[in-house]
Amino acid sequence: MTALTLSTAGAATLRADALVVGVAKSPKGGKGPVVAPGAEAVDSAFGGKLGAVLESLGATGAEGEVTKLPAPAGLKVPVVLAVGLGSAPEKGESFDPDALRRAAGSAARALSGSKKAGFALPVEDASDVTAIAEGALLGAYAFTAYQGGEKTGKGKNDNGGAKLPLGEIAVLGAKPRDKAHKAAAERAQVVATEVNIARDLINTPPNDLNPESFAAVATAAGKENGIKVQVLDEKALAKGGYGGILGVGKGSEAPPRLVKLAYTHPKATKTLAFVGKGITYDSGGISLKPAGHNETMKCDMSGAAAVFSAVVSAAKLGLEVNITGWLALAENMPSGSATRPGDVLRMYSGKTVEVLNTDAEGRLVLADALTRASEEKPDAIVDVATLTGAMVMALGNRTFGIMANDDAFRTSIHEIAEEVGEASWPMPLPADLRKGMDSPTADIANMGERMGGGLVAGLFLQEFVGEGITWAHVDIAGPAFHEGAPYGYTPKGGTGSAVRTLVRLAERTAAGDLG
C-alpha cells in the first residue's frame, strides 16, 4: 500500500524519485502556461524559467496533461513532473480542490513504478491537503492480484509488465504540525485506502468473489475494526422469508447472503442505514443478457462494496454516528433452479412481486434489504446500486443519479457528492410511472415502462421503504466501472464510486449538520 507523509523538507531538499509541480493555463489575455504556487523552489532551481521551459516543451496547463523533465542541479530528485491543473484561478481565488485531486491522481499514475515522489502543488488550507493526498493515493492504484503468477520461475513481482503503484507520497507545503492538516492527511489515508479496497472487491473476478466469500471478507473486516457483523445464510434467509434475495440467488450454485454490519459510537445520537446491491455476477438469469452486455457484470456488487468500505471508513475514523450497513448478496444465474419470468416471489415485507424480467434483479434483493433496514427505524436510509442501464443512458458514464422520498435529503446528498468531487445529479420519482408496474397476478411487477427505466426502478424500491423513513436511492450504474482509458485518479475497472459521498454523509450527520 502506498505510504503518505506530510513532508517537513522543502522541494529543494526532499530526496525522492520525482517532484510533482502544477502548471495552469494562463488567465485570459496572458501568454503561455503559468507555474502554480508550491513550485517556487523548483522554479528557482530552473533559474526562474520553469514556465518558459514547460512552454517550449509544449505544455499548456490543460487538465490531465503530464510533462516530465530532467531536474536541474540544486534539486535532490532526478525528475520533475509538471501536471496540468486547467485554468488558473482568477486573482484572489484559489485552485478548485477537485482540480488538485484529479491532477494529483494523474501525476501518481504517471509515476507508477517509482518509489517516492514529492507533491509540490498549491496548498492553502486543509481541504487542499485532503484533495492532493486523496487524489495521489487514489491514482496510485493497480489491480495486479491476477497477474504474474505464471510458473516460469520469473521474479515474484513480475505482474505481466504492469508497474507497481507509486510507493510513497510526500505532500509538500502542508504543515505536519498543523492539527487540521494532519487530520486531513489521516482522513485521506483512511478514505482512499477504503476506496481502493472497494475497487479490489469490484475487480475481483466473479469465480472468486461470490456471496459467501464477500460475506467472509466483511466478517474479517468487522473483527478488525470493531464492527458487529451478522451473516444470514440461505437457511436463515428462508426462515426469515427473504423471498427477493432468495429468488434472485436460486439459480446459482453459490447461495445468497444478507450481511449486516453494525458500527456504533457511544456518543452517537443519529443512526444511518446504508444498503448496497451486491450481485456478484449479473448474467441476467433466465432473461439472459446477450454477449456484449455481460463482460463487465462482475461490477454489479459495486453498491455493496461502497457500503462496506464506507462503514469500515466510519469505524476507522471513529465517527460519532451509528451506521448499519446491509449487503444484499446474490449471484444472478440461469439454471434449472432459477427463477422464471412469470414466477411470483413473496418478499420479506409480505408484498408479492411478479418477476417479468429476471434481469431486473437488483431491485428484488434491495427491496428485502430496505424492508429489513427499515425495521430498525434509522434516521435515514441510503441505498447504492448499479441498478439500471437507463440511468447510464440518462447521465452517462461518470455521473450517478440520486432519487429520494425527501427533496431536502436528495439535495443534501447531491451537495455532499459535489463537495467530495463525485459527479451526481438529482432525479425525480414521477408517480405516473407506478402504474406501469401493475401486475394482474401480484401486488407489483419488477418491471414497468422502458422509458424512464431508472426512475421506475426507484419507484419500485420506494414501496419497500418503511413508512415515514427518509430514504435516498443512488444509482451508480454509470460511474461504478470505468471501461475507458484511466484519467485523473480514476483507473480502469472498479472506481469505488459513492464511497466518498457516503463517508462525508456520515461525517456531516455526526456533526449534526443534517436534519
Ligand code: BES
Ligand atoms: N446490473 C444491471 C444494470 C447495469 C447496466 C449496471 C449497465 C451497470 C451497467 C441491472 O441488473 C439490469 O440488468 N437492469 C435492467 C433492468 C431492466 C430489465 C428493467 C436494465 O437496465 O436493462
Ligand code: MN
Ligand atoms: Mn440485471
Ligand code: ZN
Ligand atoms: Zn444487476
